[in-house]
Amino acid sequence: MESRASRRRRISGAMLHAFAFGSGAVVCLVLALIIGYIFVRGIPGITAELLTTQPSYIHDTIGVLPNILNTLYIVLVAMAVVIPLGVCAAVYLSEYATNRPLVRLISFAVETLTGIPSVVFGLVGMLFFIQMMGFSAGVLSGGLTLAVMVLPTIISNTLESLRAVPDAYREGALALGSGRWHMVRTVVLPNALDGIATGCILAVGRIVGESAALLYTAGFGIVLNGFMTALQSSSATLTVALYIYATERGELTVAFSVATILMVITMLLNLATHTVSSKLGEKEKEHE
Amino acid sequence: MNSFDVDILNLWYGDNHVLHDVSLGIPARRVTALIGPSGCGKSTFLKSLNRMLDLVEGVRIEGSVLFDGQDIYAPGVDVTTLRKNVGMVFQKANAFPMSIYDNIAYGPRIHGVRKRGELDELVERSLRDAALWDEVKDRLTKSALGLSGGQQQRLCIARALAVGPQVLLLDESTSALDPISTEKIEELVSRLKRDYTVVMVTHNMQQALRVSDYAAFFLLGDLVEFAPTERLFNSPGDRRTADYVSGRFG
Ligand SMILES: Nc1ncnc2c1ncn2[C@@H]1O[C@H](COP(=O)(O)OP(=O)(O)OP(=O)(O)O)[C@@H](O)[C@H]1O
Ligand SMILES: [Mg+2]
Numbered sequence: 001m002e003s004r005a006s007r008r009r010r011i012s013g014a015m016l017h018a019f020a021f022g023s024g025a026v027v028c029l030v031l032a033l034i035i036g037y038i039f040v041r042g043i044p045g046i047t048a049e050l051l052t053t054q055p056s057y058i059h060d061t062i063g064v065l066p067n068i069l070n071t072l073y074i075v076l077v078a079m080a081v082v083i084p085l086g087v088c089a090a091v092y093l094s095e096y097a098t099n100r101p102l103v104r105l106i107s108f109a110v111e112t113l114t115g116i117p118s119v120v121f122g123l124v125g126m127l128f129f130i131q132m133m134g135f136s137a138g139v140l141s142g143g144l145t146l147a148v149m150v151l152p153t154i155i156s157n158t159l160e161s162l163r164a165v166p167d168a169y170r171e172g173a174l175a176l177g178s179g180r181w182h183m184v185r186t187v188v189l190p191n192a193l194d195g196i197a198t199g200c201i202l203a204v205g206r207i208v209g210e211s212a213a214l215l216y217t218a219g220f221g222i223v224l225n226g227f228m229t230a231l232q233s234s235s236a237t238l239t240v241a242l243y244i245y246a247t248e249r250g251e252l253t254v255a256f257s258v259a260t261i262l263m264v265i266t267m268l269l270n271l272a273t274h275t276v277s278s279k280l281g282e283k284e285k286e287h288e
Numbered sequence: 289m290n291s292f293d294v295d296i297l298n299l300w301y302g303d304n305h306v307l308h309d310v311s312l313g314i315p316a317r318r319v320t321a322l323i324g325p326s327g328c329g330k331s332t333f334l335k336s337l338n339r340m341l342d343l344v345e346g347v348r349i350e351g352s353v354l355f356d357g358q359d360i361y362a363p364g365v366d367v368t369t370l371r372k373n374v375g376m377v378f379q380k381a382n383a384f385p386m387s388i389y390d391n392i393a394y395g396p397r398i399h400g401v402r403k404r405g406e407l408d409e410l411v412e413r414s415l416r417d418a419a420l421w422d423e424v425k426d427r428l429t430k431s432a433l434g435l436s437g438g439q440q441q442r443l444c445i446a447r448a449l450a451v452g453p454q455v456l457l458l459d460e461s462t463s464a465l466d467p468i469s470t471e472k473i474e475e476l477v478s479r480l481k482r483d484y485t486v487v488m489v490t491h492n493m494q495q496a497l498r499v500s501d502y503a504a505f506f507l508l509g510d511l512v513e514f515a516p517t518e519r520l521f522n523s524p525g526d527r528r529t530a531d532y533v534s535g536r537f538g
Contacts, residue, residue, distance in 0.1 A: 099346070100345070165381070168378065168380060168381060168382035169384055169385075170343075171343070171378065171382065171449075172378070172382040172384065172444070173338070173384075174340070174343065174371070175338065175340060175375070175376040175378075175396065175448075176371065176372075176375070176394060176395035176398060176447065176448070176451055177367075177368040177369070177370075177371040177372040177398050177399060177451060178368075178394075178398050179368060179398075182398060186394070187384055190385075191385060269477070287428055
């Protein structure tokens, strides 16, 4: 005979199971629908012309090459600034700083900054880089703004990777007479590199997907420019171009094609993080 | 002739006073064992000999530690040189995740040995000294982390020997090893004392008896007794030592 309590437990267990399965299925379905819909509407519009030209009023054609390049430029500017800055700051905080309360305070501030909405960074970037520093809206101010935006993420991710390096390695190096910098360079950084790289790829993903912070800092230009010109002239990235084509120009097909391109980039970046972190996993297994 | 002369050493972690007025001379080219119950300050004392405690926050040290007649806590002492002369092997093997060769060459490279031939020679000699050469000579470029625990611990000893120290500090370096690896390391230590001063922390009384010439018994931060090992075990001068070595507490 089954007791009432155990029966109730069995039924509620089954219900929970069904509910979990149901919500999982709904989530997958919704995701599949969105991705499928975007691909279906976007892929037909992806032509060689779209990918390799700039918009032309004379021929009445649309090309997103300038936006692809602008995205690349902004990633380059932001990463060139944020990687050295963020990694050095984290190395300092984790390996050199001796004032523990101060380090904790900075770490806390960094965590807090991670949660601030990106428009706020856009606003501050506009005030600081454009109004105070006198840059014009373009890849430079946009890239710097996004560098500031992802800086906290890079710092906290790097800190975490550095903390994952066993102290025994540090002790071992110092006991052999190594100086602090030599120890950091030869046993700490090499062992934190995979984690740091993963964090950087994630940051690239955030930059590629960012639009709000760029509206006022990088601008809406859709003309093809070289890197040096783009630095100081209005340059729309793919996400901003999507906004322009979807709303101002009413070119929904182009908007969907841009969305498709963005999704492909995101998937590639995800793949890259997976490759890096599974390589890390393999190495850890090797170490056991 | 002493390698170390420790005089009225007092040490605090914050407010925790963990070494009280410790004074002893550690004879050169002999094996000195540090014994005593857990938490009595053996590791702390050992680390005070090569200034590894500099890394720990809130440590306060009073008294003097002379190495070869020089106060190692005097201002202006070069810690790198001190640690080159006073090597240390930890309880848990900490081979770096790099090749066996690079592990051994790590220390010499810090101290300016760059020539390939010179490094090759040092690597071979250190591995031979640590009784590991025959087991690894065909896989020097492979990761050190692929070695067994006992081999990794001997690798750490070889790595410490490669910088040419005068003293080797071993902190329970066999406690995580199987009997065969332990025996190899004990043989190694007995051989090393011809050229090196060895100070080893051990919880294993048989081991202390087998390999050490002198023994120091610590209890709750006091150095209770320091004597030739034979005497400390067979006719201890202090009641507490007698109780400890006969296994009545600890
Ligand atoms: N980094 C540290 N910070 C604060 N206190 C410490 C630290 N390391 C050790 N202690 C304290 O100092 C005392 C002596 O510790 P120590 O590690 O020297 O003992 P031990 O004799 O080596 O013990 P065991 O045999 O367990 O290794 C202990 O009370 C311990 O809690
Ligand atoms: Mg200890």
